[in-house]
Amino acid sequence: MSxxxxxxxxxxxxxxxxxxxxxxxxxxxxxxxxxxxxxxLRAAYEQALREAEGGAGPPxxxxxxxxxxxxxxxxxxxxxxxxxxxxxxxxxxxxYSVWEAAERRGLLALxxxxxxxxxxLAVVVADHVLTAGAFARIVARFQWDASVHPLRRRQxxxxxxxxxxxxxxRWYDDLVERSRTWRGLFESDDRLAxxxxxxxxxxxxxxxxxxxxxxxxxxDLAAVARHQxxxxxxxxxxxxxxxxxxxxxxxxxxxxxxxxWIWVGMILFxxxxxxxxxxxxxxxxxxxxxxxxxxxxxxxxxHSRRKR
Amino acid sequence: xxxxxDLGTTNSLVGLWRDGEPxxxxxxxxxxxxxxxVSIDDSGEVLVGAAARDRLSTHPQxxxxxxxxYMGTNRTLTLGDKAFRPExxxxxxxxxxxxxxxxxxxxxxxxxxxxxxxxxxxxxxKATRAAGELAGFRVDRLLNEPTAxxxxxxxxxxxxxxxxxxxxxxxxxDVSILELFEGVMEVRATAGDNFLGGEDFVxxxxxxxxxxxxxxxxxxxxxxxxxxxxxxxRQAELAKRRLSEAESAAIELVHRDRTLNWTLTRDRFAExxxxxxxxxxxxxxxxxxxxQIHPDDLSHIVLAGGATRMPIFRRTIARLFRRLPAQQxxxxxxxxxxxxxxxxxxxxxxxxxxxxxxxxxxxxxGVQVVEGINRGQRLVHDLFLPIIERNTVxxxxxxxxxxxxxxxxQSLVIRVFxxxxxxxxxxxxxxxxxxxxxxxxxxxxxxxxxxTYDVNGILEVEATVESTGAHHRLVIEGNPGVLTPAxxxxxxxxxxxxxxxxxxxxENVAALARAERLFEEMLxxxxxxxxxxISEFLxxxxxxxxxxxxxxxxxxxxxxxxxxxxxxL
Numbered sequence: 001m002s003x004x005x006x007x008x009x010x011x012x013x014x015x016x017x018x019x020x021x022x023x024x025x026x027x028x029x030x031x032x033x034x035x036x037x038x039x040x041l042r043a044a045y046e047q048a049l050r051e052a053e054g055g056a057g058p059p060x061x062x063x064x065x066x067x068x069x070x071x072x073x074x075x076x077x078x079x080x081x082x083x084x085x086x087x088x089x090x091x092x093x094x095x096y097s098v099w100e101a102a103e104r105r106g107l108l109a110l111x112x113x114x115x116x117x118x119x120x121l122a123v124v125v126a127d128h129v130l131t132a133g134a135f136a137r138i139v140a141r142f143q144w145d146a147s148v149h150p151l152r153r154r155q156x157x158x159x160x161x162x163x164x165x166x167x168x169x170r171w172y173d174d175l176v177e178r179s180r181t182w183r184g185l186f187e188s189d190d191r192l193a194x195x196x197x198x199x200x201x202x203x204x205x206x207x208x209x210x211x212x213x214x215x216x217x218x219x220d221l222a223a224v225a226r227h228q229x230x231x232x233x234x235x236x237x238x239x240x241x242x243x244x245x246x247x248x249x250x251x252x253x254x255x256x257x258x259x260x261w262i263w264v265g266m267i268l269f270x271x272x273x274x275x276x277x278x279x280x281x282x283x284x285x286x287x288x289x290x291x292x293x294x295x296x297x298x299x300x301x302x303h304s305r306r307k308r
Numbered sequence: 309x310x311x312x313x314d315l316g317t318t319n320s321l322v323g324l325w326r327d328g329e330p331x332x333x334x335x336x337x338x339x340x341x342x343x344x345x346v347s348i349d350d351s352g353e354v355l356v357g358a359a360a361r362d363r364l365s366t367h368p369q370x371x372x373x374x375x376x377x378y379m380g381t382n383r384t385l386t387l388g389d390k391a392f393r394p395e396x397x398x399x400x401x402x403x404x405x406x407x408x409x410x411x412x413x414x415x416x417x418x419x420x421x422x423x424x425x426x427x428x429x430x431x432x433x434k435a436t437r438a439a440g441e442l443a444g445f446r447v448d449r450l451l452n453e454p455t456a457x458x459x460x461x462x463x464x465x466x467x468x469x470x471x472x473x474x475x476x477x478x479x480x481x482d483v484s485i486l487e488l489f490e491g492v493m494e495v496r497a498t499a500g501d502n503f504l505g506g507e508d509f510v511x512x513x514x515x516x517x518x519x520x521x522x523x524x525x526x527x528x529x530x531x532x533x534x535x536x537x538x539x540x541x542r543q544a545e546l547a548k549r550r551l552s553e554a555e556s557a558a559i560e561l562v563h564r565d566r567t568l569n570w571t572l573t574r575d576r577f578a579e580x581x582x583x584x585x586x587x588x589x590x591x592x593x594x595x596x597x598x599x600q601i602h603p604d605d606l607s608h609i610v611l612a613g614g615a616t617r618m619p620i621f622r623r624t625i626a627r628l629f630r631r632l633p634a635q636q637x638x639x640x641x642x643x644x645x646x647x648x649x650x651x652x653x654x655x656x657x658x659x660x661x662x663x664x665x666x667x668x669x670x671x672x673x674g675v676q677v678v679e680g681i682n683r684g685q686r687l688v689h690d691l692f693l694p695i696i697e698r699n700t701v702x703x704x705x706x707x708x709x710x711x712x713x714x715x716x717x718q719s720l721v722i723r724v725f726x727x728x729x730x731x732x733x734x735x736x737x738x739x740x741x742x743x744x745x746x747x748x749x750x751x752x753x754x755x756x757x758x759x760t761y762d763v764n765g766i767l768e769v770e771a772t773v774e775s776t777g778a779h780h781r782l783v784i785e786g787n788p789g790v791l792t793p794a795x796x797x798x799x800x801x802x803x804x805x806x807x808x809x810x811x812x813x814x815e816n817v818a819a820l821a822r823a824e825r826l827f828e829e830m831l832x833x834x835x836x837x838x839x840x841x842i843s844e845f846l847x848x849x850x851x852x853x854x855x856x857x858x859x860x861x862x863x864x865x866x867x868x869x870x871x872x873x874x875x876x877l
Contacts, residue, residue: 023490026664035703035762042701106627110596110603117597143594146728148672148697150597163730167688170731 003051006044013052018045079107087119092127093134095120117142118151125161132169139166168227172234175220193217197224201238210242217243310419310448310654311409312647315398315436317376317478317505318614320344321644322405325652330460330645335408336814341640342405346397347371348387353809355817356404362821365538366828372397374507377479380432395435395791396799399442406443407811420445421654423647425480426452427500427670429726430738433765438791442800448654452667453477454484455495456646457612460637462488469607474592474625475643477613479505483591485599493665497599497699499591504584506615512580513544513572517559521570525563536563539829547572552617562831578620585624592628598699609633612642669761672698676723676732678713692725692732695759707758716747720755724769724782741782743771816849819861822868834871841867
């Protein structure tokens with residue numbers, strides 16, 4: 001059943017006819033509690049209105065130029081021209097603050113908003129120098145982060161980019177939050193990974209710390225790569241390279257080994273003296289436990305590396 | 309007979325459709341507005357209205373007001389030694405209105421239409437309905453306040469009109485855009501802020517006073533709830549009203565036998581309330597955006613709610629729309645008048661030409677999903693998938709298809725949310741539904757999830773597994789702010805035990821409460837005078853002579869008017 005049959009009229013592009021048909025049908029069904037009939041009628045009505053518009057966009061696409069006609073006010077006209085000029089430069093922060101100032105002085109009314117919002121959106125999603133704070137303020141002002149927004153349907157591409165940036169910002173905020181909070185008794189891999197990739201260029205003493213790689217760190221590195229476009233410049237590239245790097249340089253590892261062997265030698269030497277005494281073998285028990293723990297750790301680490 | 313009731317945060321009104329026009333009914337004191345305040349006196353009797361409001365400053369521990377703000381929450385308010393839920397306090401106000409209407413009409417009334425802010429959530433609406441039932445009404449319908457305001461205006465119009473209603477009440481802010489064509493009143497969009505109202509403007513004055521004068525005078529901070537704050541709030545409220553006419557208003561507060569003076573100018577007031585005025589803009593913008601109506605195409609801008617009398621509010625609206633709002637009907641009464649019109653429509657009164665009203669869902673309703681981007685290479689978790697979008701005409705029924713995420717997935721949890729944010733974390737969870745599905749490869753099993761939203765704003769969620777045809781249904785319950793029918797029965801019995809102050813004593817009680825309040829507010833000579841008048845009046849009441857008591861009351865009121873010339877309503 002087509003929407004025209006449901007409404008009981010012949011196909012038309014006259015909105016008034018469609019409305020009249022809808023109104024008369026509505027009056028005949030609304031006394032009953034028959035919600036299904038209402039829903040069918042409503043769907044038909046909305047469909048008919050869409051078809052009458054011939055798939056053209058919404059009836060009004062108020063751009064700033066169109067609206068200038070209605071305002072005789074010189075100051076308001078000047079403010080509008082100023083806003084348009086800043087928008088054309090592609091600087092979202094400046095455009096928004098000029099707009100806000102004019103609005104606060106009462107020069108711009110709601111009627112000016114419709115066109116401005118759309119143009120500002122186009123500028124915001126193309127502006128890579130826009131700071132996180134300004135971005136958050138603009139998004140909150142126009143509620144672009146809502147899941148239902150009339151512009152979303154009209155500008156899917158711009159909103160895809162906007163969502164992308166929103167995700168990036170949210171992830172970054174999460175990361176900063178994560179680097180600051182302790183959970184439990186020991187430092188978790190999550191927090192460690194966040195601290196590893198966050199601050200500036202690595203210092204010499206920090207390099208061991210950066211070389212301690214966990215799956216969480218590789219996950220975060222992948223996220224940085226994914227959100228490169230929006231938040232890439234907030235990270236130090238050298239530091240990221242260190243975190244990503246395949247191996248810790250030889251010299252360091254050798255130094256590490258020498259230190260370890262010296263310690264092992266000293267412990268063994270001191271223990272050997274005890275073996276000859278009665279019951280002396282018992283002192284080896286802690287050593288055996290330590291070796292076992294080391295073994296398990298090594299196995300776990302090699303396993304996680306293979307997984308990567 | 310059906311009555312229309314405007315149950316407000318500060319004041320409530322009752323009206324009905326009579327002789328082809330909406331009529332508002334006066335209360336026992338002869339006033340149309342009954343303050344939404346409840347107090348319990350020392351003998352355990354319940355006072356409602358002006359007397360209770362006056363007792364707010366003399367007996368703050370035994371009095372409650374502005375409880376509409378807590379509707380739909382689990383919070384209880386304690387009056388004396390009894391604890392009440394906000395529904396019960398509202399029910400006491402509704403009962404008093406019911407008694408007024410029954411006296412005026414001379415017949416029993418058991419059906420009512422109660423107005424609620426358009427932006428009220430599911431829990432708040434259910435609480436309002438429960439309040440109506442506790443008051444002994446069958447609640448025919450909950451009508452949105454802006455819709456009611458538009459009804460009061462829209463009926464005078466013949467041709468097609470588009471109306472924008474801005475409703476700033478005591479505690480809530482609502483914006484609705486309505487279109488009237490061919491006898492259909494269609495709500496196009498609705499937006500609002502449930503925690504913005506006239507009371508917030510009073511709070512701003514109180515805070516400024518405490519900040520500038522209170523600290524040095526030794527008044528404790530607001531959070532302590534000291535008795536002095538009742539009097540201060542009253543003074544601030546009066547100053548706010550006076551500023552609507554005058555350029556400046558003075559606040560006089562007696563504290564520890566000292567009189568504190570403070571003057572508030574209009575400019576300072578505008579400065580104090582700037583953040584509140586900023587919050588007014590966003591809902592208006594959103595409603596316009598959602599309705600896709602250009603501001604220049606609106607035929608009327610209607611103001612409702614007493615707080616819209618403030619000049620700064622009118623100036624902001626005029627500036628936003630570049631024109632003056634309509635004001636043929638008093639903003640205090642417009643909602644109640646609209647409710648009375650709806651009552652007339654419900655009774656199918658012959659004088660009303662048929663008007664059909666369609667309303668919209670104020671919030672977006674949807675489920676939690678995981679979305680794959682770039683052909684599933686990257687998963688975004690915890691996204692909100694809207695199923696019924698806000699401002700969809702109700703009753704509505706929509707469905708979406710959800711598929712499994714992993715291989716051999718055995719069940720699917722459908723979590724239902726209300727809200728506008730893209731991430732579920734920022735929305736309100738209403739409930740969840742566990743659906744078992746047969747094992748299969750990821751994405752092969754699908755569940756058809758249908759949301760049905762009826763005229764009264766009740767949501768039903770239905771899930772059907774496509775391969776097996778198994779049905780699952782979710783009835784949203786267990787919200788701590790909502791009473792179950794069994795609980796309502798129990799509360800009803802408890803309320804029946806309460807003694808209500810007899811209606812014929814209402815005038816005496818109100819006069820006495822006012823005199824006692826003034827006694828606390830004044831100092832020195834005037835205080836002594838008021839004390840004498842009170843004893844005189846009490847003596848007249850004790851003499852068991854109704855005529856003498858009425859005369860004494862008239863004298864007392866006249867004397868009090870001499871001290872406090874402006875009526876507080």
